[in-house]
Amino acid sequence: MERAGHAAADLAESLAGTGGHILIVAGPGANGGDAFVTARLLRERFFAVSLVALTTSAATATQGADPDDTAAARVAFVAEGGELLESIPDDTPWALIIDGLFGIGLSRPPRERAAELISAMNALARRHACPVLALDCPSGLNADTGHAQPTTVRASHTLSFIAAKPGLLTGDGPDYCGQLRVDSLGLTSGAANPGTTAAATDSVPPREKPPSAPSAPLISLNTAEPPPEPAAQGHIIQRRSFARHLRARASNSHKGSFGSAVIIGGAPGMAGAALLAGRAALKLGAGRVYLGLLDERFGSVDPVTPELMLRPASSLAAQTADALLLGPGLGSGETAQRLMEQLCGGPVPLVLDADALNLLSTHPALAARVHSRQAATVLTPHPGEAARLLASSINAVQSDRIAAASALARRFNAHVVLKGSGSIVALADGRWFINTTGNPGMASGGMGDVLGGILVALLSQGWPADEAALAAVHLHGAAADRLAEAGIGPIGLTASETIDAARHLFNRWCAGAE
Numbered sequence: 001m002e003r004a005g006h007a008a009a010d011l012a013e014s015l016a017g018t019g020g021h022i023l024i025v026a027g028p029g030a031n032g033g034d035a036f037v038t039a040r041l042l043r044e045r046f047f048a049v050s051l052v053a054l055t056t057s058a059a060t061a062t063q064g065a066d067p068d069d070t071a072a073a074r075v076a077f078v079a080e081g082g083e084l085l086e087s088i089p090d091d092t093p094w095a096l097i098i099d100g101l102f103g104i105g106l107s108r109p110p111r112e113r114a115a116e117l118i119s120a121m122n123a124l125a126r127r128h129a130c131p132v133l134a135l136d137c138p139s140g141l142n143a144d145t146g147h148a149q150p151t152t153v154r155a156s157h158t159l160s161f162i163a164a165k166p167g168l169l170t171g172d173g174p175d176y177c178g179q180l181r182v183d184s185l186g187l188t189s190g191a192a193n194p195g196t197t198a199a200a201t202d203s204v205p206p207r208e209k210p211p212s213a214p215s216a217p218l219i220s221l222n223t224a225e226p227p228p229e230p231a232a233q234g235h236i237i238q239r240r241s242f243a244r245h246l247r248a249r250a251s252n253s254h255k256g257s258f259g260s261a262v263i264i265g266g267a268p269g270m271a272g273a274a275l276l277a278g279r280a281a282l283k284l285g286a287g288r289v290y291l292g293l294l295d296e297r298f299g300s301v302d303p304v305t306p307e308l309m310l311r312p313a314s315s316l317a318a319q320t321a322d323a324l325l326l327g328p329g330l331g332s333g334e335t336a337q338r339l340m341e342q343l344c345g346g347p348v349p350l351v352l353d354a355d356a357l358n359l360l361s362t363h364p365a366l367a368a369r370v371h372s373r374q375a376a377t378v379l380t381p382h383p384g385e386a387a388r389l390l391a392s393s394i395n396a397v398q399s400d401r402i403a404a405a406s407a408l409a410r411r412f413n414a415h416v417v418l419k420g421s422g423s424i425v426a427l428a429d430g431r432w433f434i435n436t437t438g439n440p441g442m443a444s445g446g447m448g449d450v451l452g453g454i455l456v457a458l459l460s461q462g463w464p465a466d467e468a469a470l471a472a473v474h475l476h477g478a479a480a481d482r483l484a485e486a487g488i489g490p491i492g493l494t495a496s497e498t499i500d501a502a503r504h505l506f507n508r509w510c511a512g513a514e
């Protein structure tokens, strides 16, 4: 706690500037303890500090917390002349607000005085245009799941202690955390999270690079259902998670060296989805890309990308493929269903997206077939598709994205990419990862088709399915981030532009240029 307070005071000092007034709100548990230590240290550094505690009675103040640490921090603050205020002083031009109300111990929605303090912090930050520093986790955000309560602190900066928590990186987390920074507090792996390496202290801007520690483990708290062995382990996806497959091409290679990707979809009115997937597969290096369109009126050539081999979908069922993507614009008619039945049992890696997932949710026999496949399967649902597959609601999926993705991975014996802000990749063996690349510019039509195309391209080039899923998700988001940094987005970013950016980045990664 003392170390947490020091780290917080250092950051607060840089955020508040000189001579500013700092408002600190302290809760009843150890998060409040961190706030008392921070307040004491900032007073020692001559800042004007106003500290408002949720409970001012020492007896109730330590309930549920580490009573010794929190009480000692409170006593030390008061002993050095600090005052516990009942309410937030009026008319103070706050330079910084520090939220030390709740951290990982939030156990119910904030109500009454707790909710009032959170609302006041948010309102004052808006009124004074001042930064809000959340200690460990913005109060009201579930640090396990990324689900925000209706009353949650909207921080501009979050300083998370020991390691990042999953809920800071997915769902509502990034919007409420602002710039995320992780301080390991000097703890080594064993102390932080047995069996993992320590988290780094690097600054993590929202939606961008995670801490650059070797494997950036996350503290996994209590995801709903315990997964099968090996024990579930949360990590942030980093390039090193799949770097061993990033390599330059051998000179003596030919198109057969990079596999055939087969993509089935494009029912009448939905050819665009399959074309986007096909173009992505081509530009991410598949040796040959066959596109089986259900809309047979479309013709046999895509004039924009004549390299794609367009075929009637039914004729591709027997085509030799090294990897298969089923679903972009597939529709849910009888032909789609028949093709699914034909192709699901095959011995090659299979990606199921979009309508293929919807068919899976309504046809138990197909689901059983997918579960018993010999080759790897990757499912790429967005939250709506995940909800249908789980016979649940989008709200339920979004309120615990890790649990939802993990449940699907178990149910279908597949690797699952649950898309959206902070995509979750849950692997069939129980491990799960959070992706921190990507931005809201990706909330545009066709972006998911591009992900499917990137994925099938990597699979056709022989990548193992688990690492292909991690790499495709990471690359897809990183490409969109690159474009947004260059002003091509987030507003108006298109799926087609993301394909070209992904190709550029992938080539640089494979060449070791970055």
Ligand SMILES: NC(=O)C1=CN([C@@H]2O[C@H](COP(=O)(O)OP(=O)(O)OC[C@H]3O[C@@H](n4cnc5c(N)ncnc54)[C@H](O)[C@@H]3O)[C@@H](O)[C@H]2O)[C@@H](O)CC1
Binding pocket: 001, 004, 027, 028, 029, 030, 031, 032, 033, 034, 062, 063, 064, 065, 066, 101, 102, 103, 104, 105, 106, 107, 108, 109, 110, 111, 114, 135, 136, 137, 161
């Ligand atoms: N575990 C560790 O090694 C460290 C923990 N630290 C801090 O400790 C925090 C966790 O401490 P705690 O476990 O005490 O948890 P918190 O301080 O997050 O909150 C727990 C307290 O809040 C109450 N509470 C929860 N939800 C409430 C609600 N909606 N309305 C009113 N009261 C509510 C609980 O009854 C309990 O008293 C971390 O987030 C971090 O800030 C740091 O000091 C660094 C080291």
Ligand SMILES: Nc1ncnc2c1ncn2[C@@H]1O[C@H](COP(=O)(O)OP(=O)(O)O)[C@@H](O)[C@H]1O
Binding pocket: 382, 418, 419, 420, 421, 422, 423, 437, 438, 439, 440, 441, 442, 443, 444, 445, 446, 447, 448, 449, 450, 451, 476, 477
């Ligand atoms: N706010 C966001 N932040 C990060 N990534 C996003 C965001 N919104 C969408 N994406 C990504 O964009 C893609 C959208 O996929 P999907 O919803 O299937 O789109 P479509 O059906 O139009 O192809 C997914 O990879 C998803 O993770």
Ligand SMILES: [K+]
Binding pocket: 031, 099, 100, 101, 102, 103, 134, 135, 136, 137, 138, 139
């Ligand atoms: K907090």
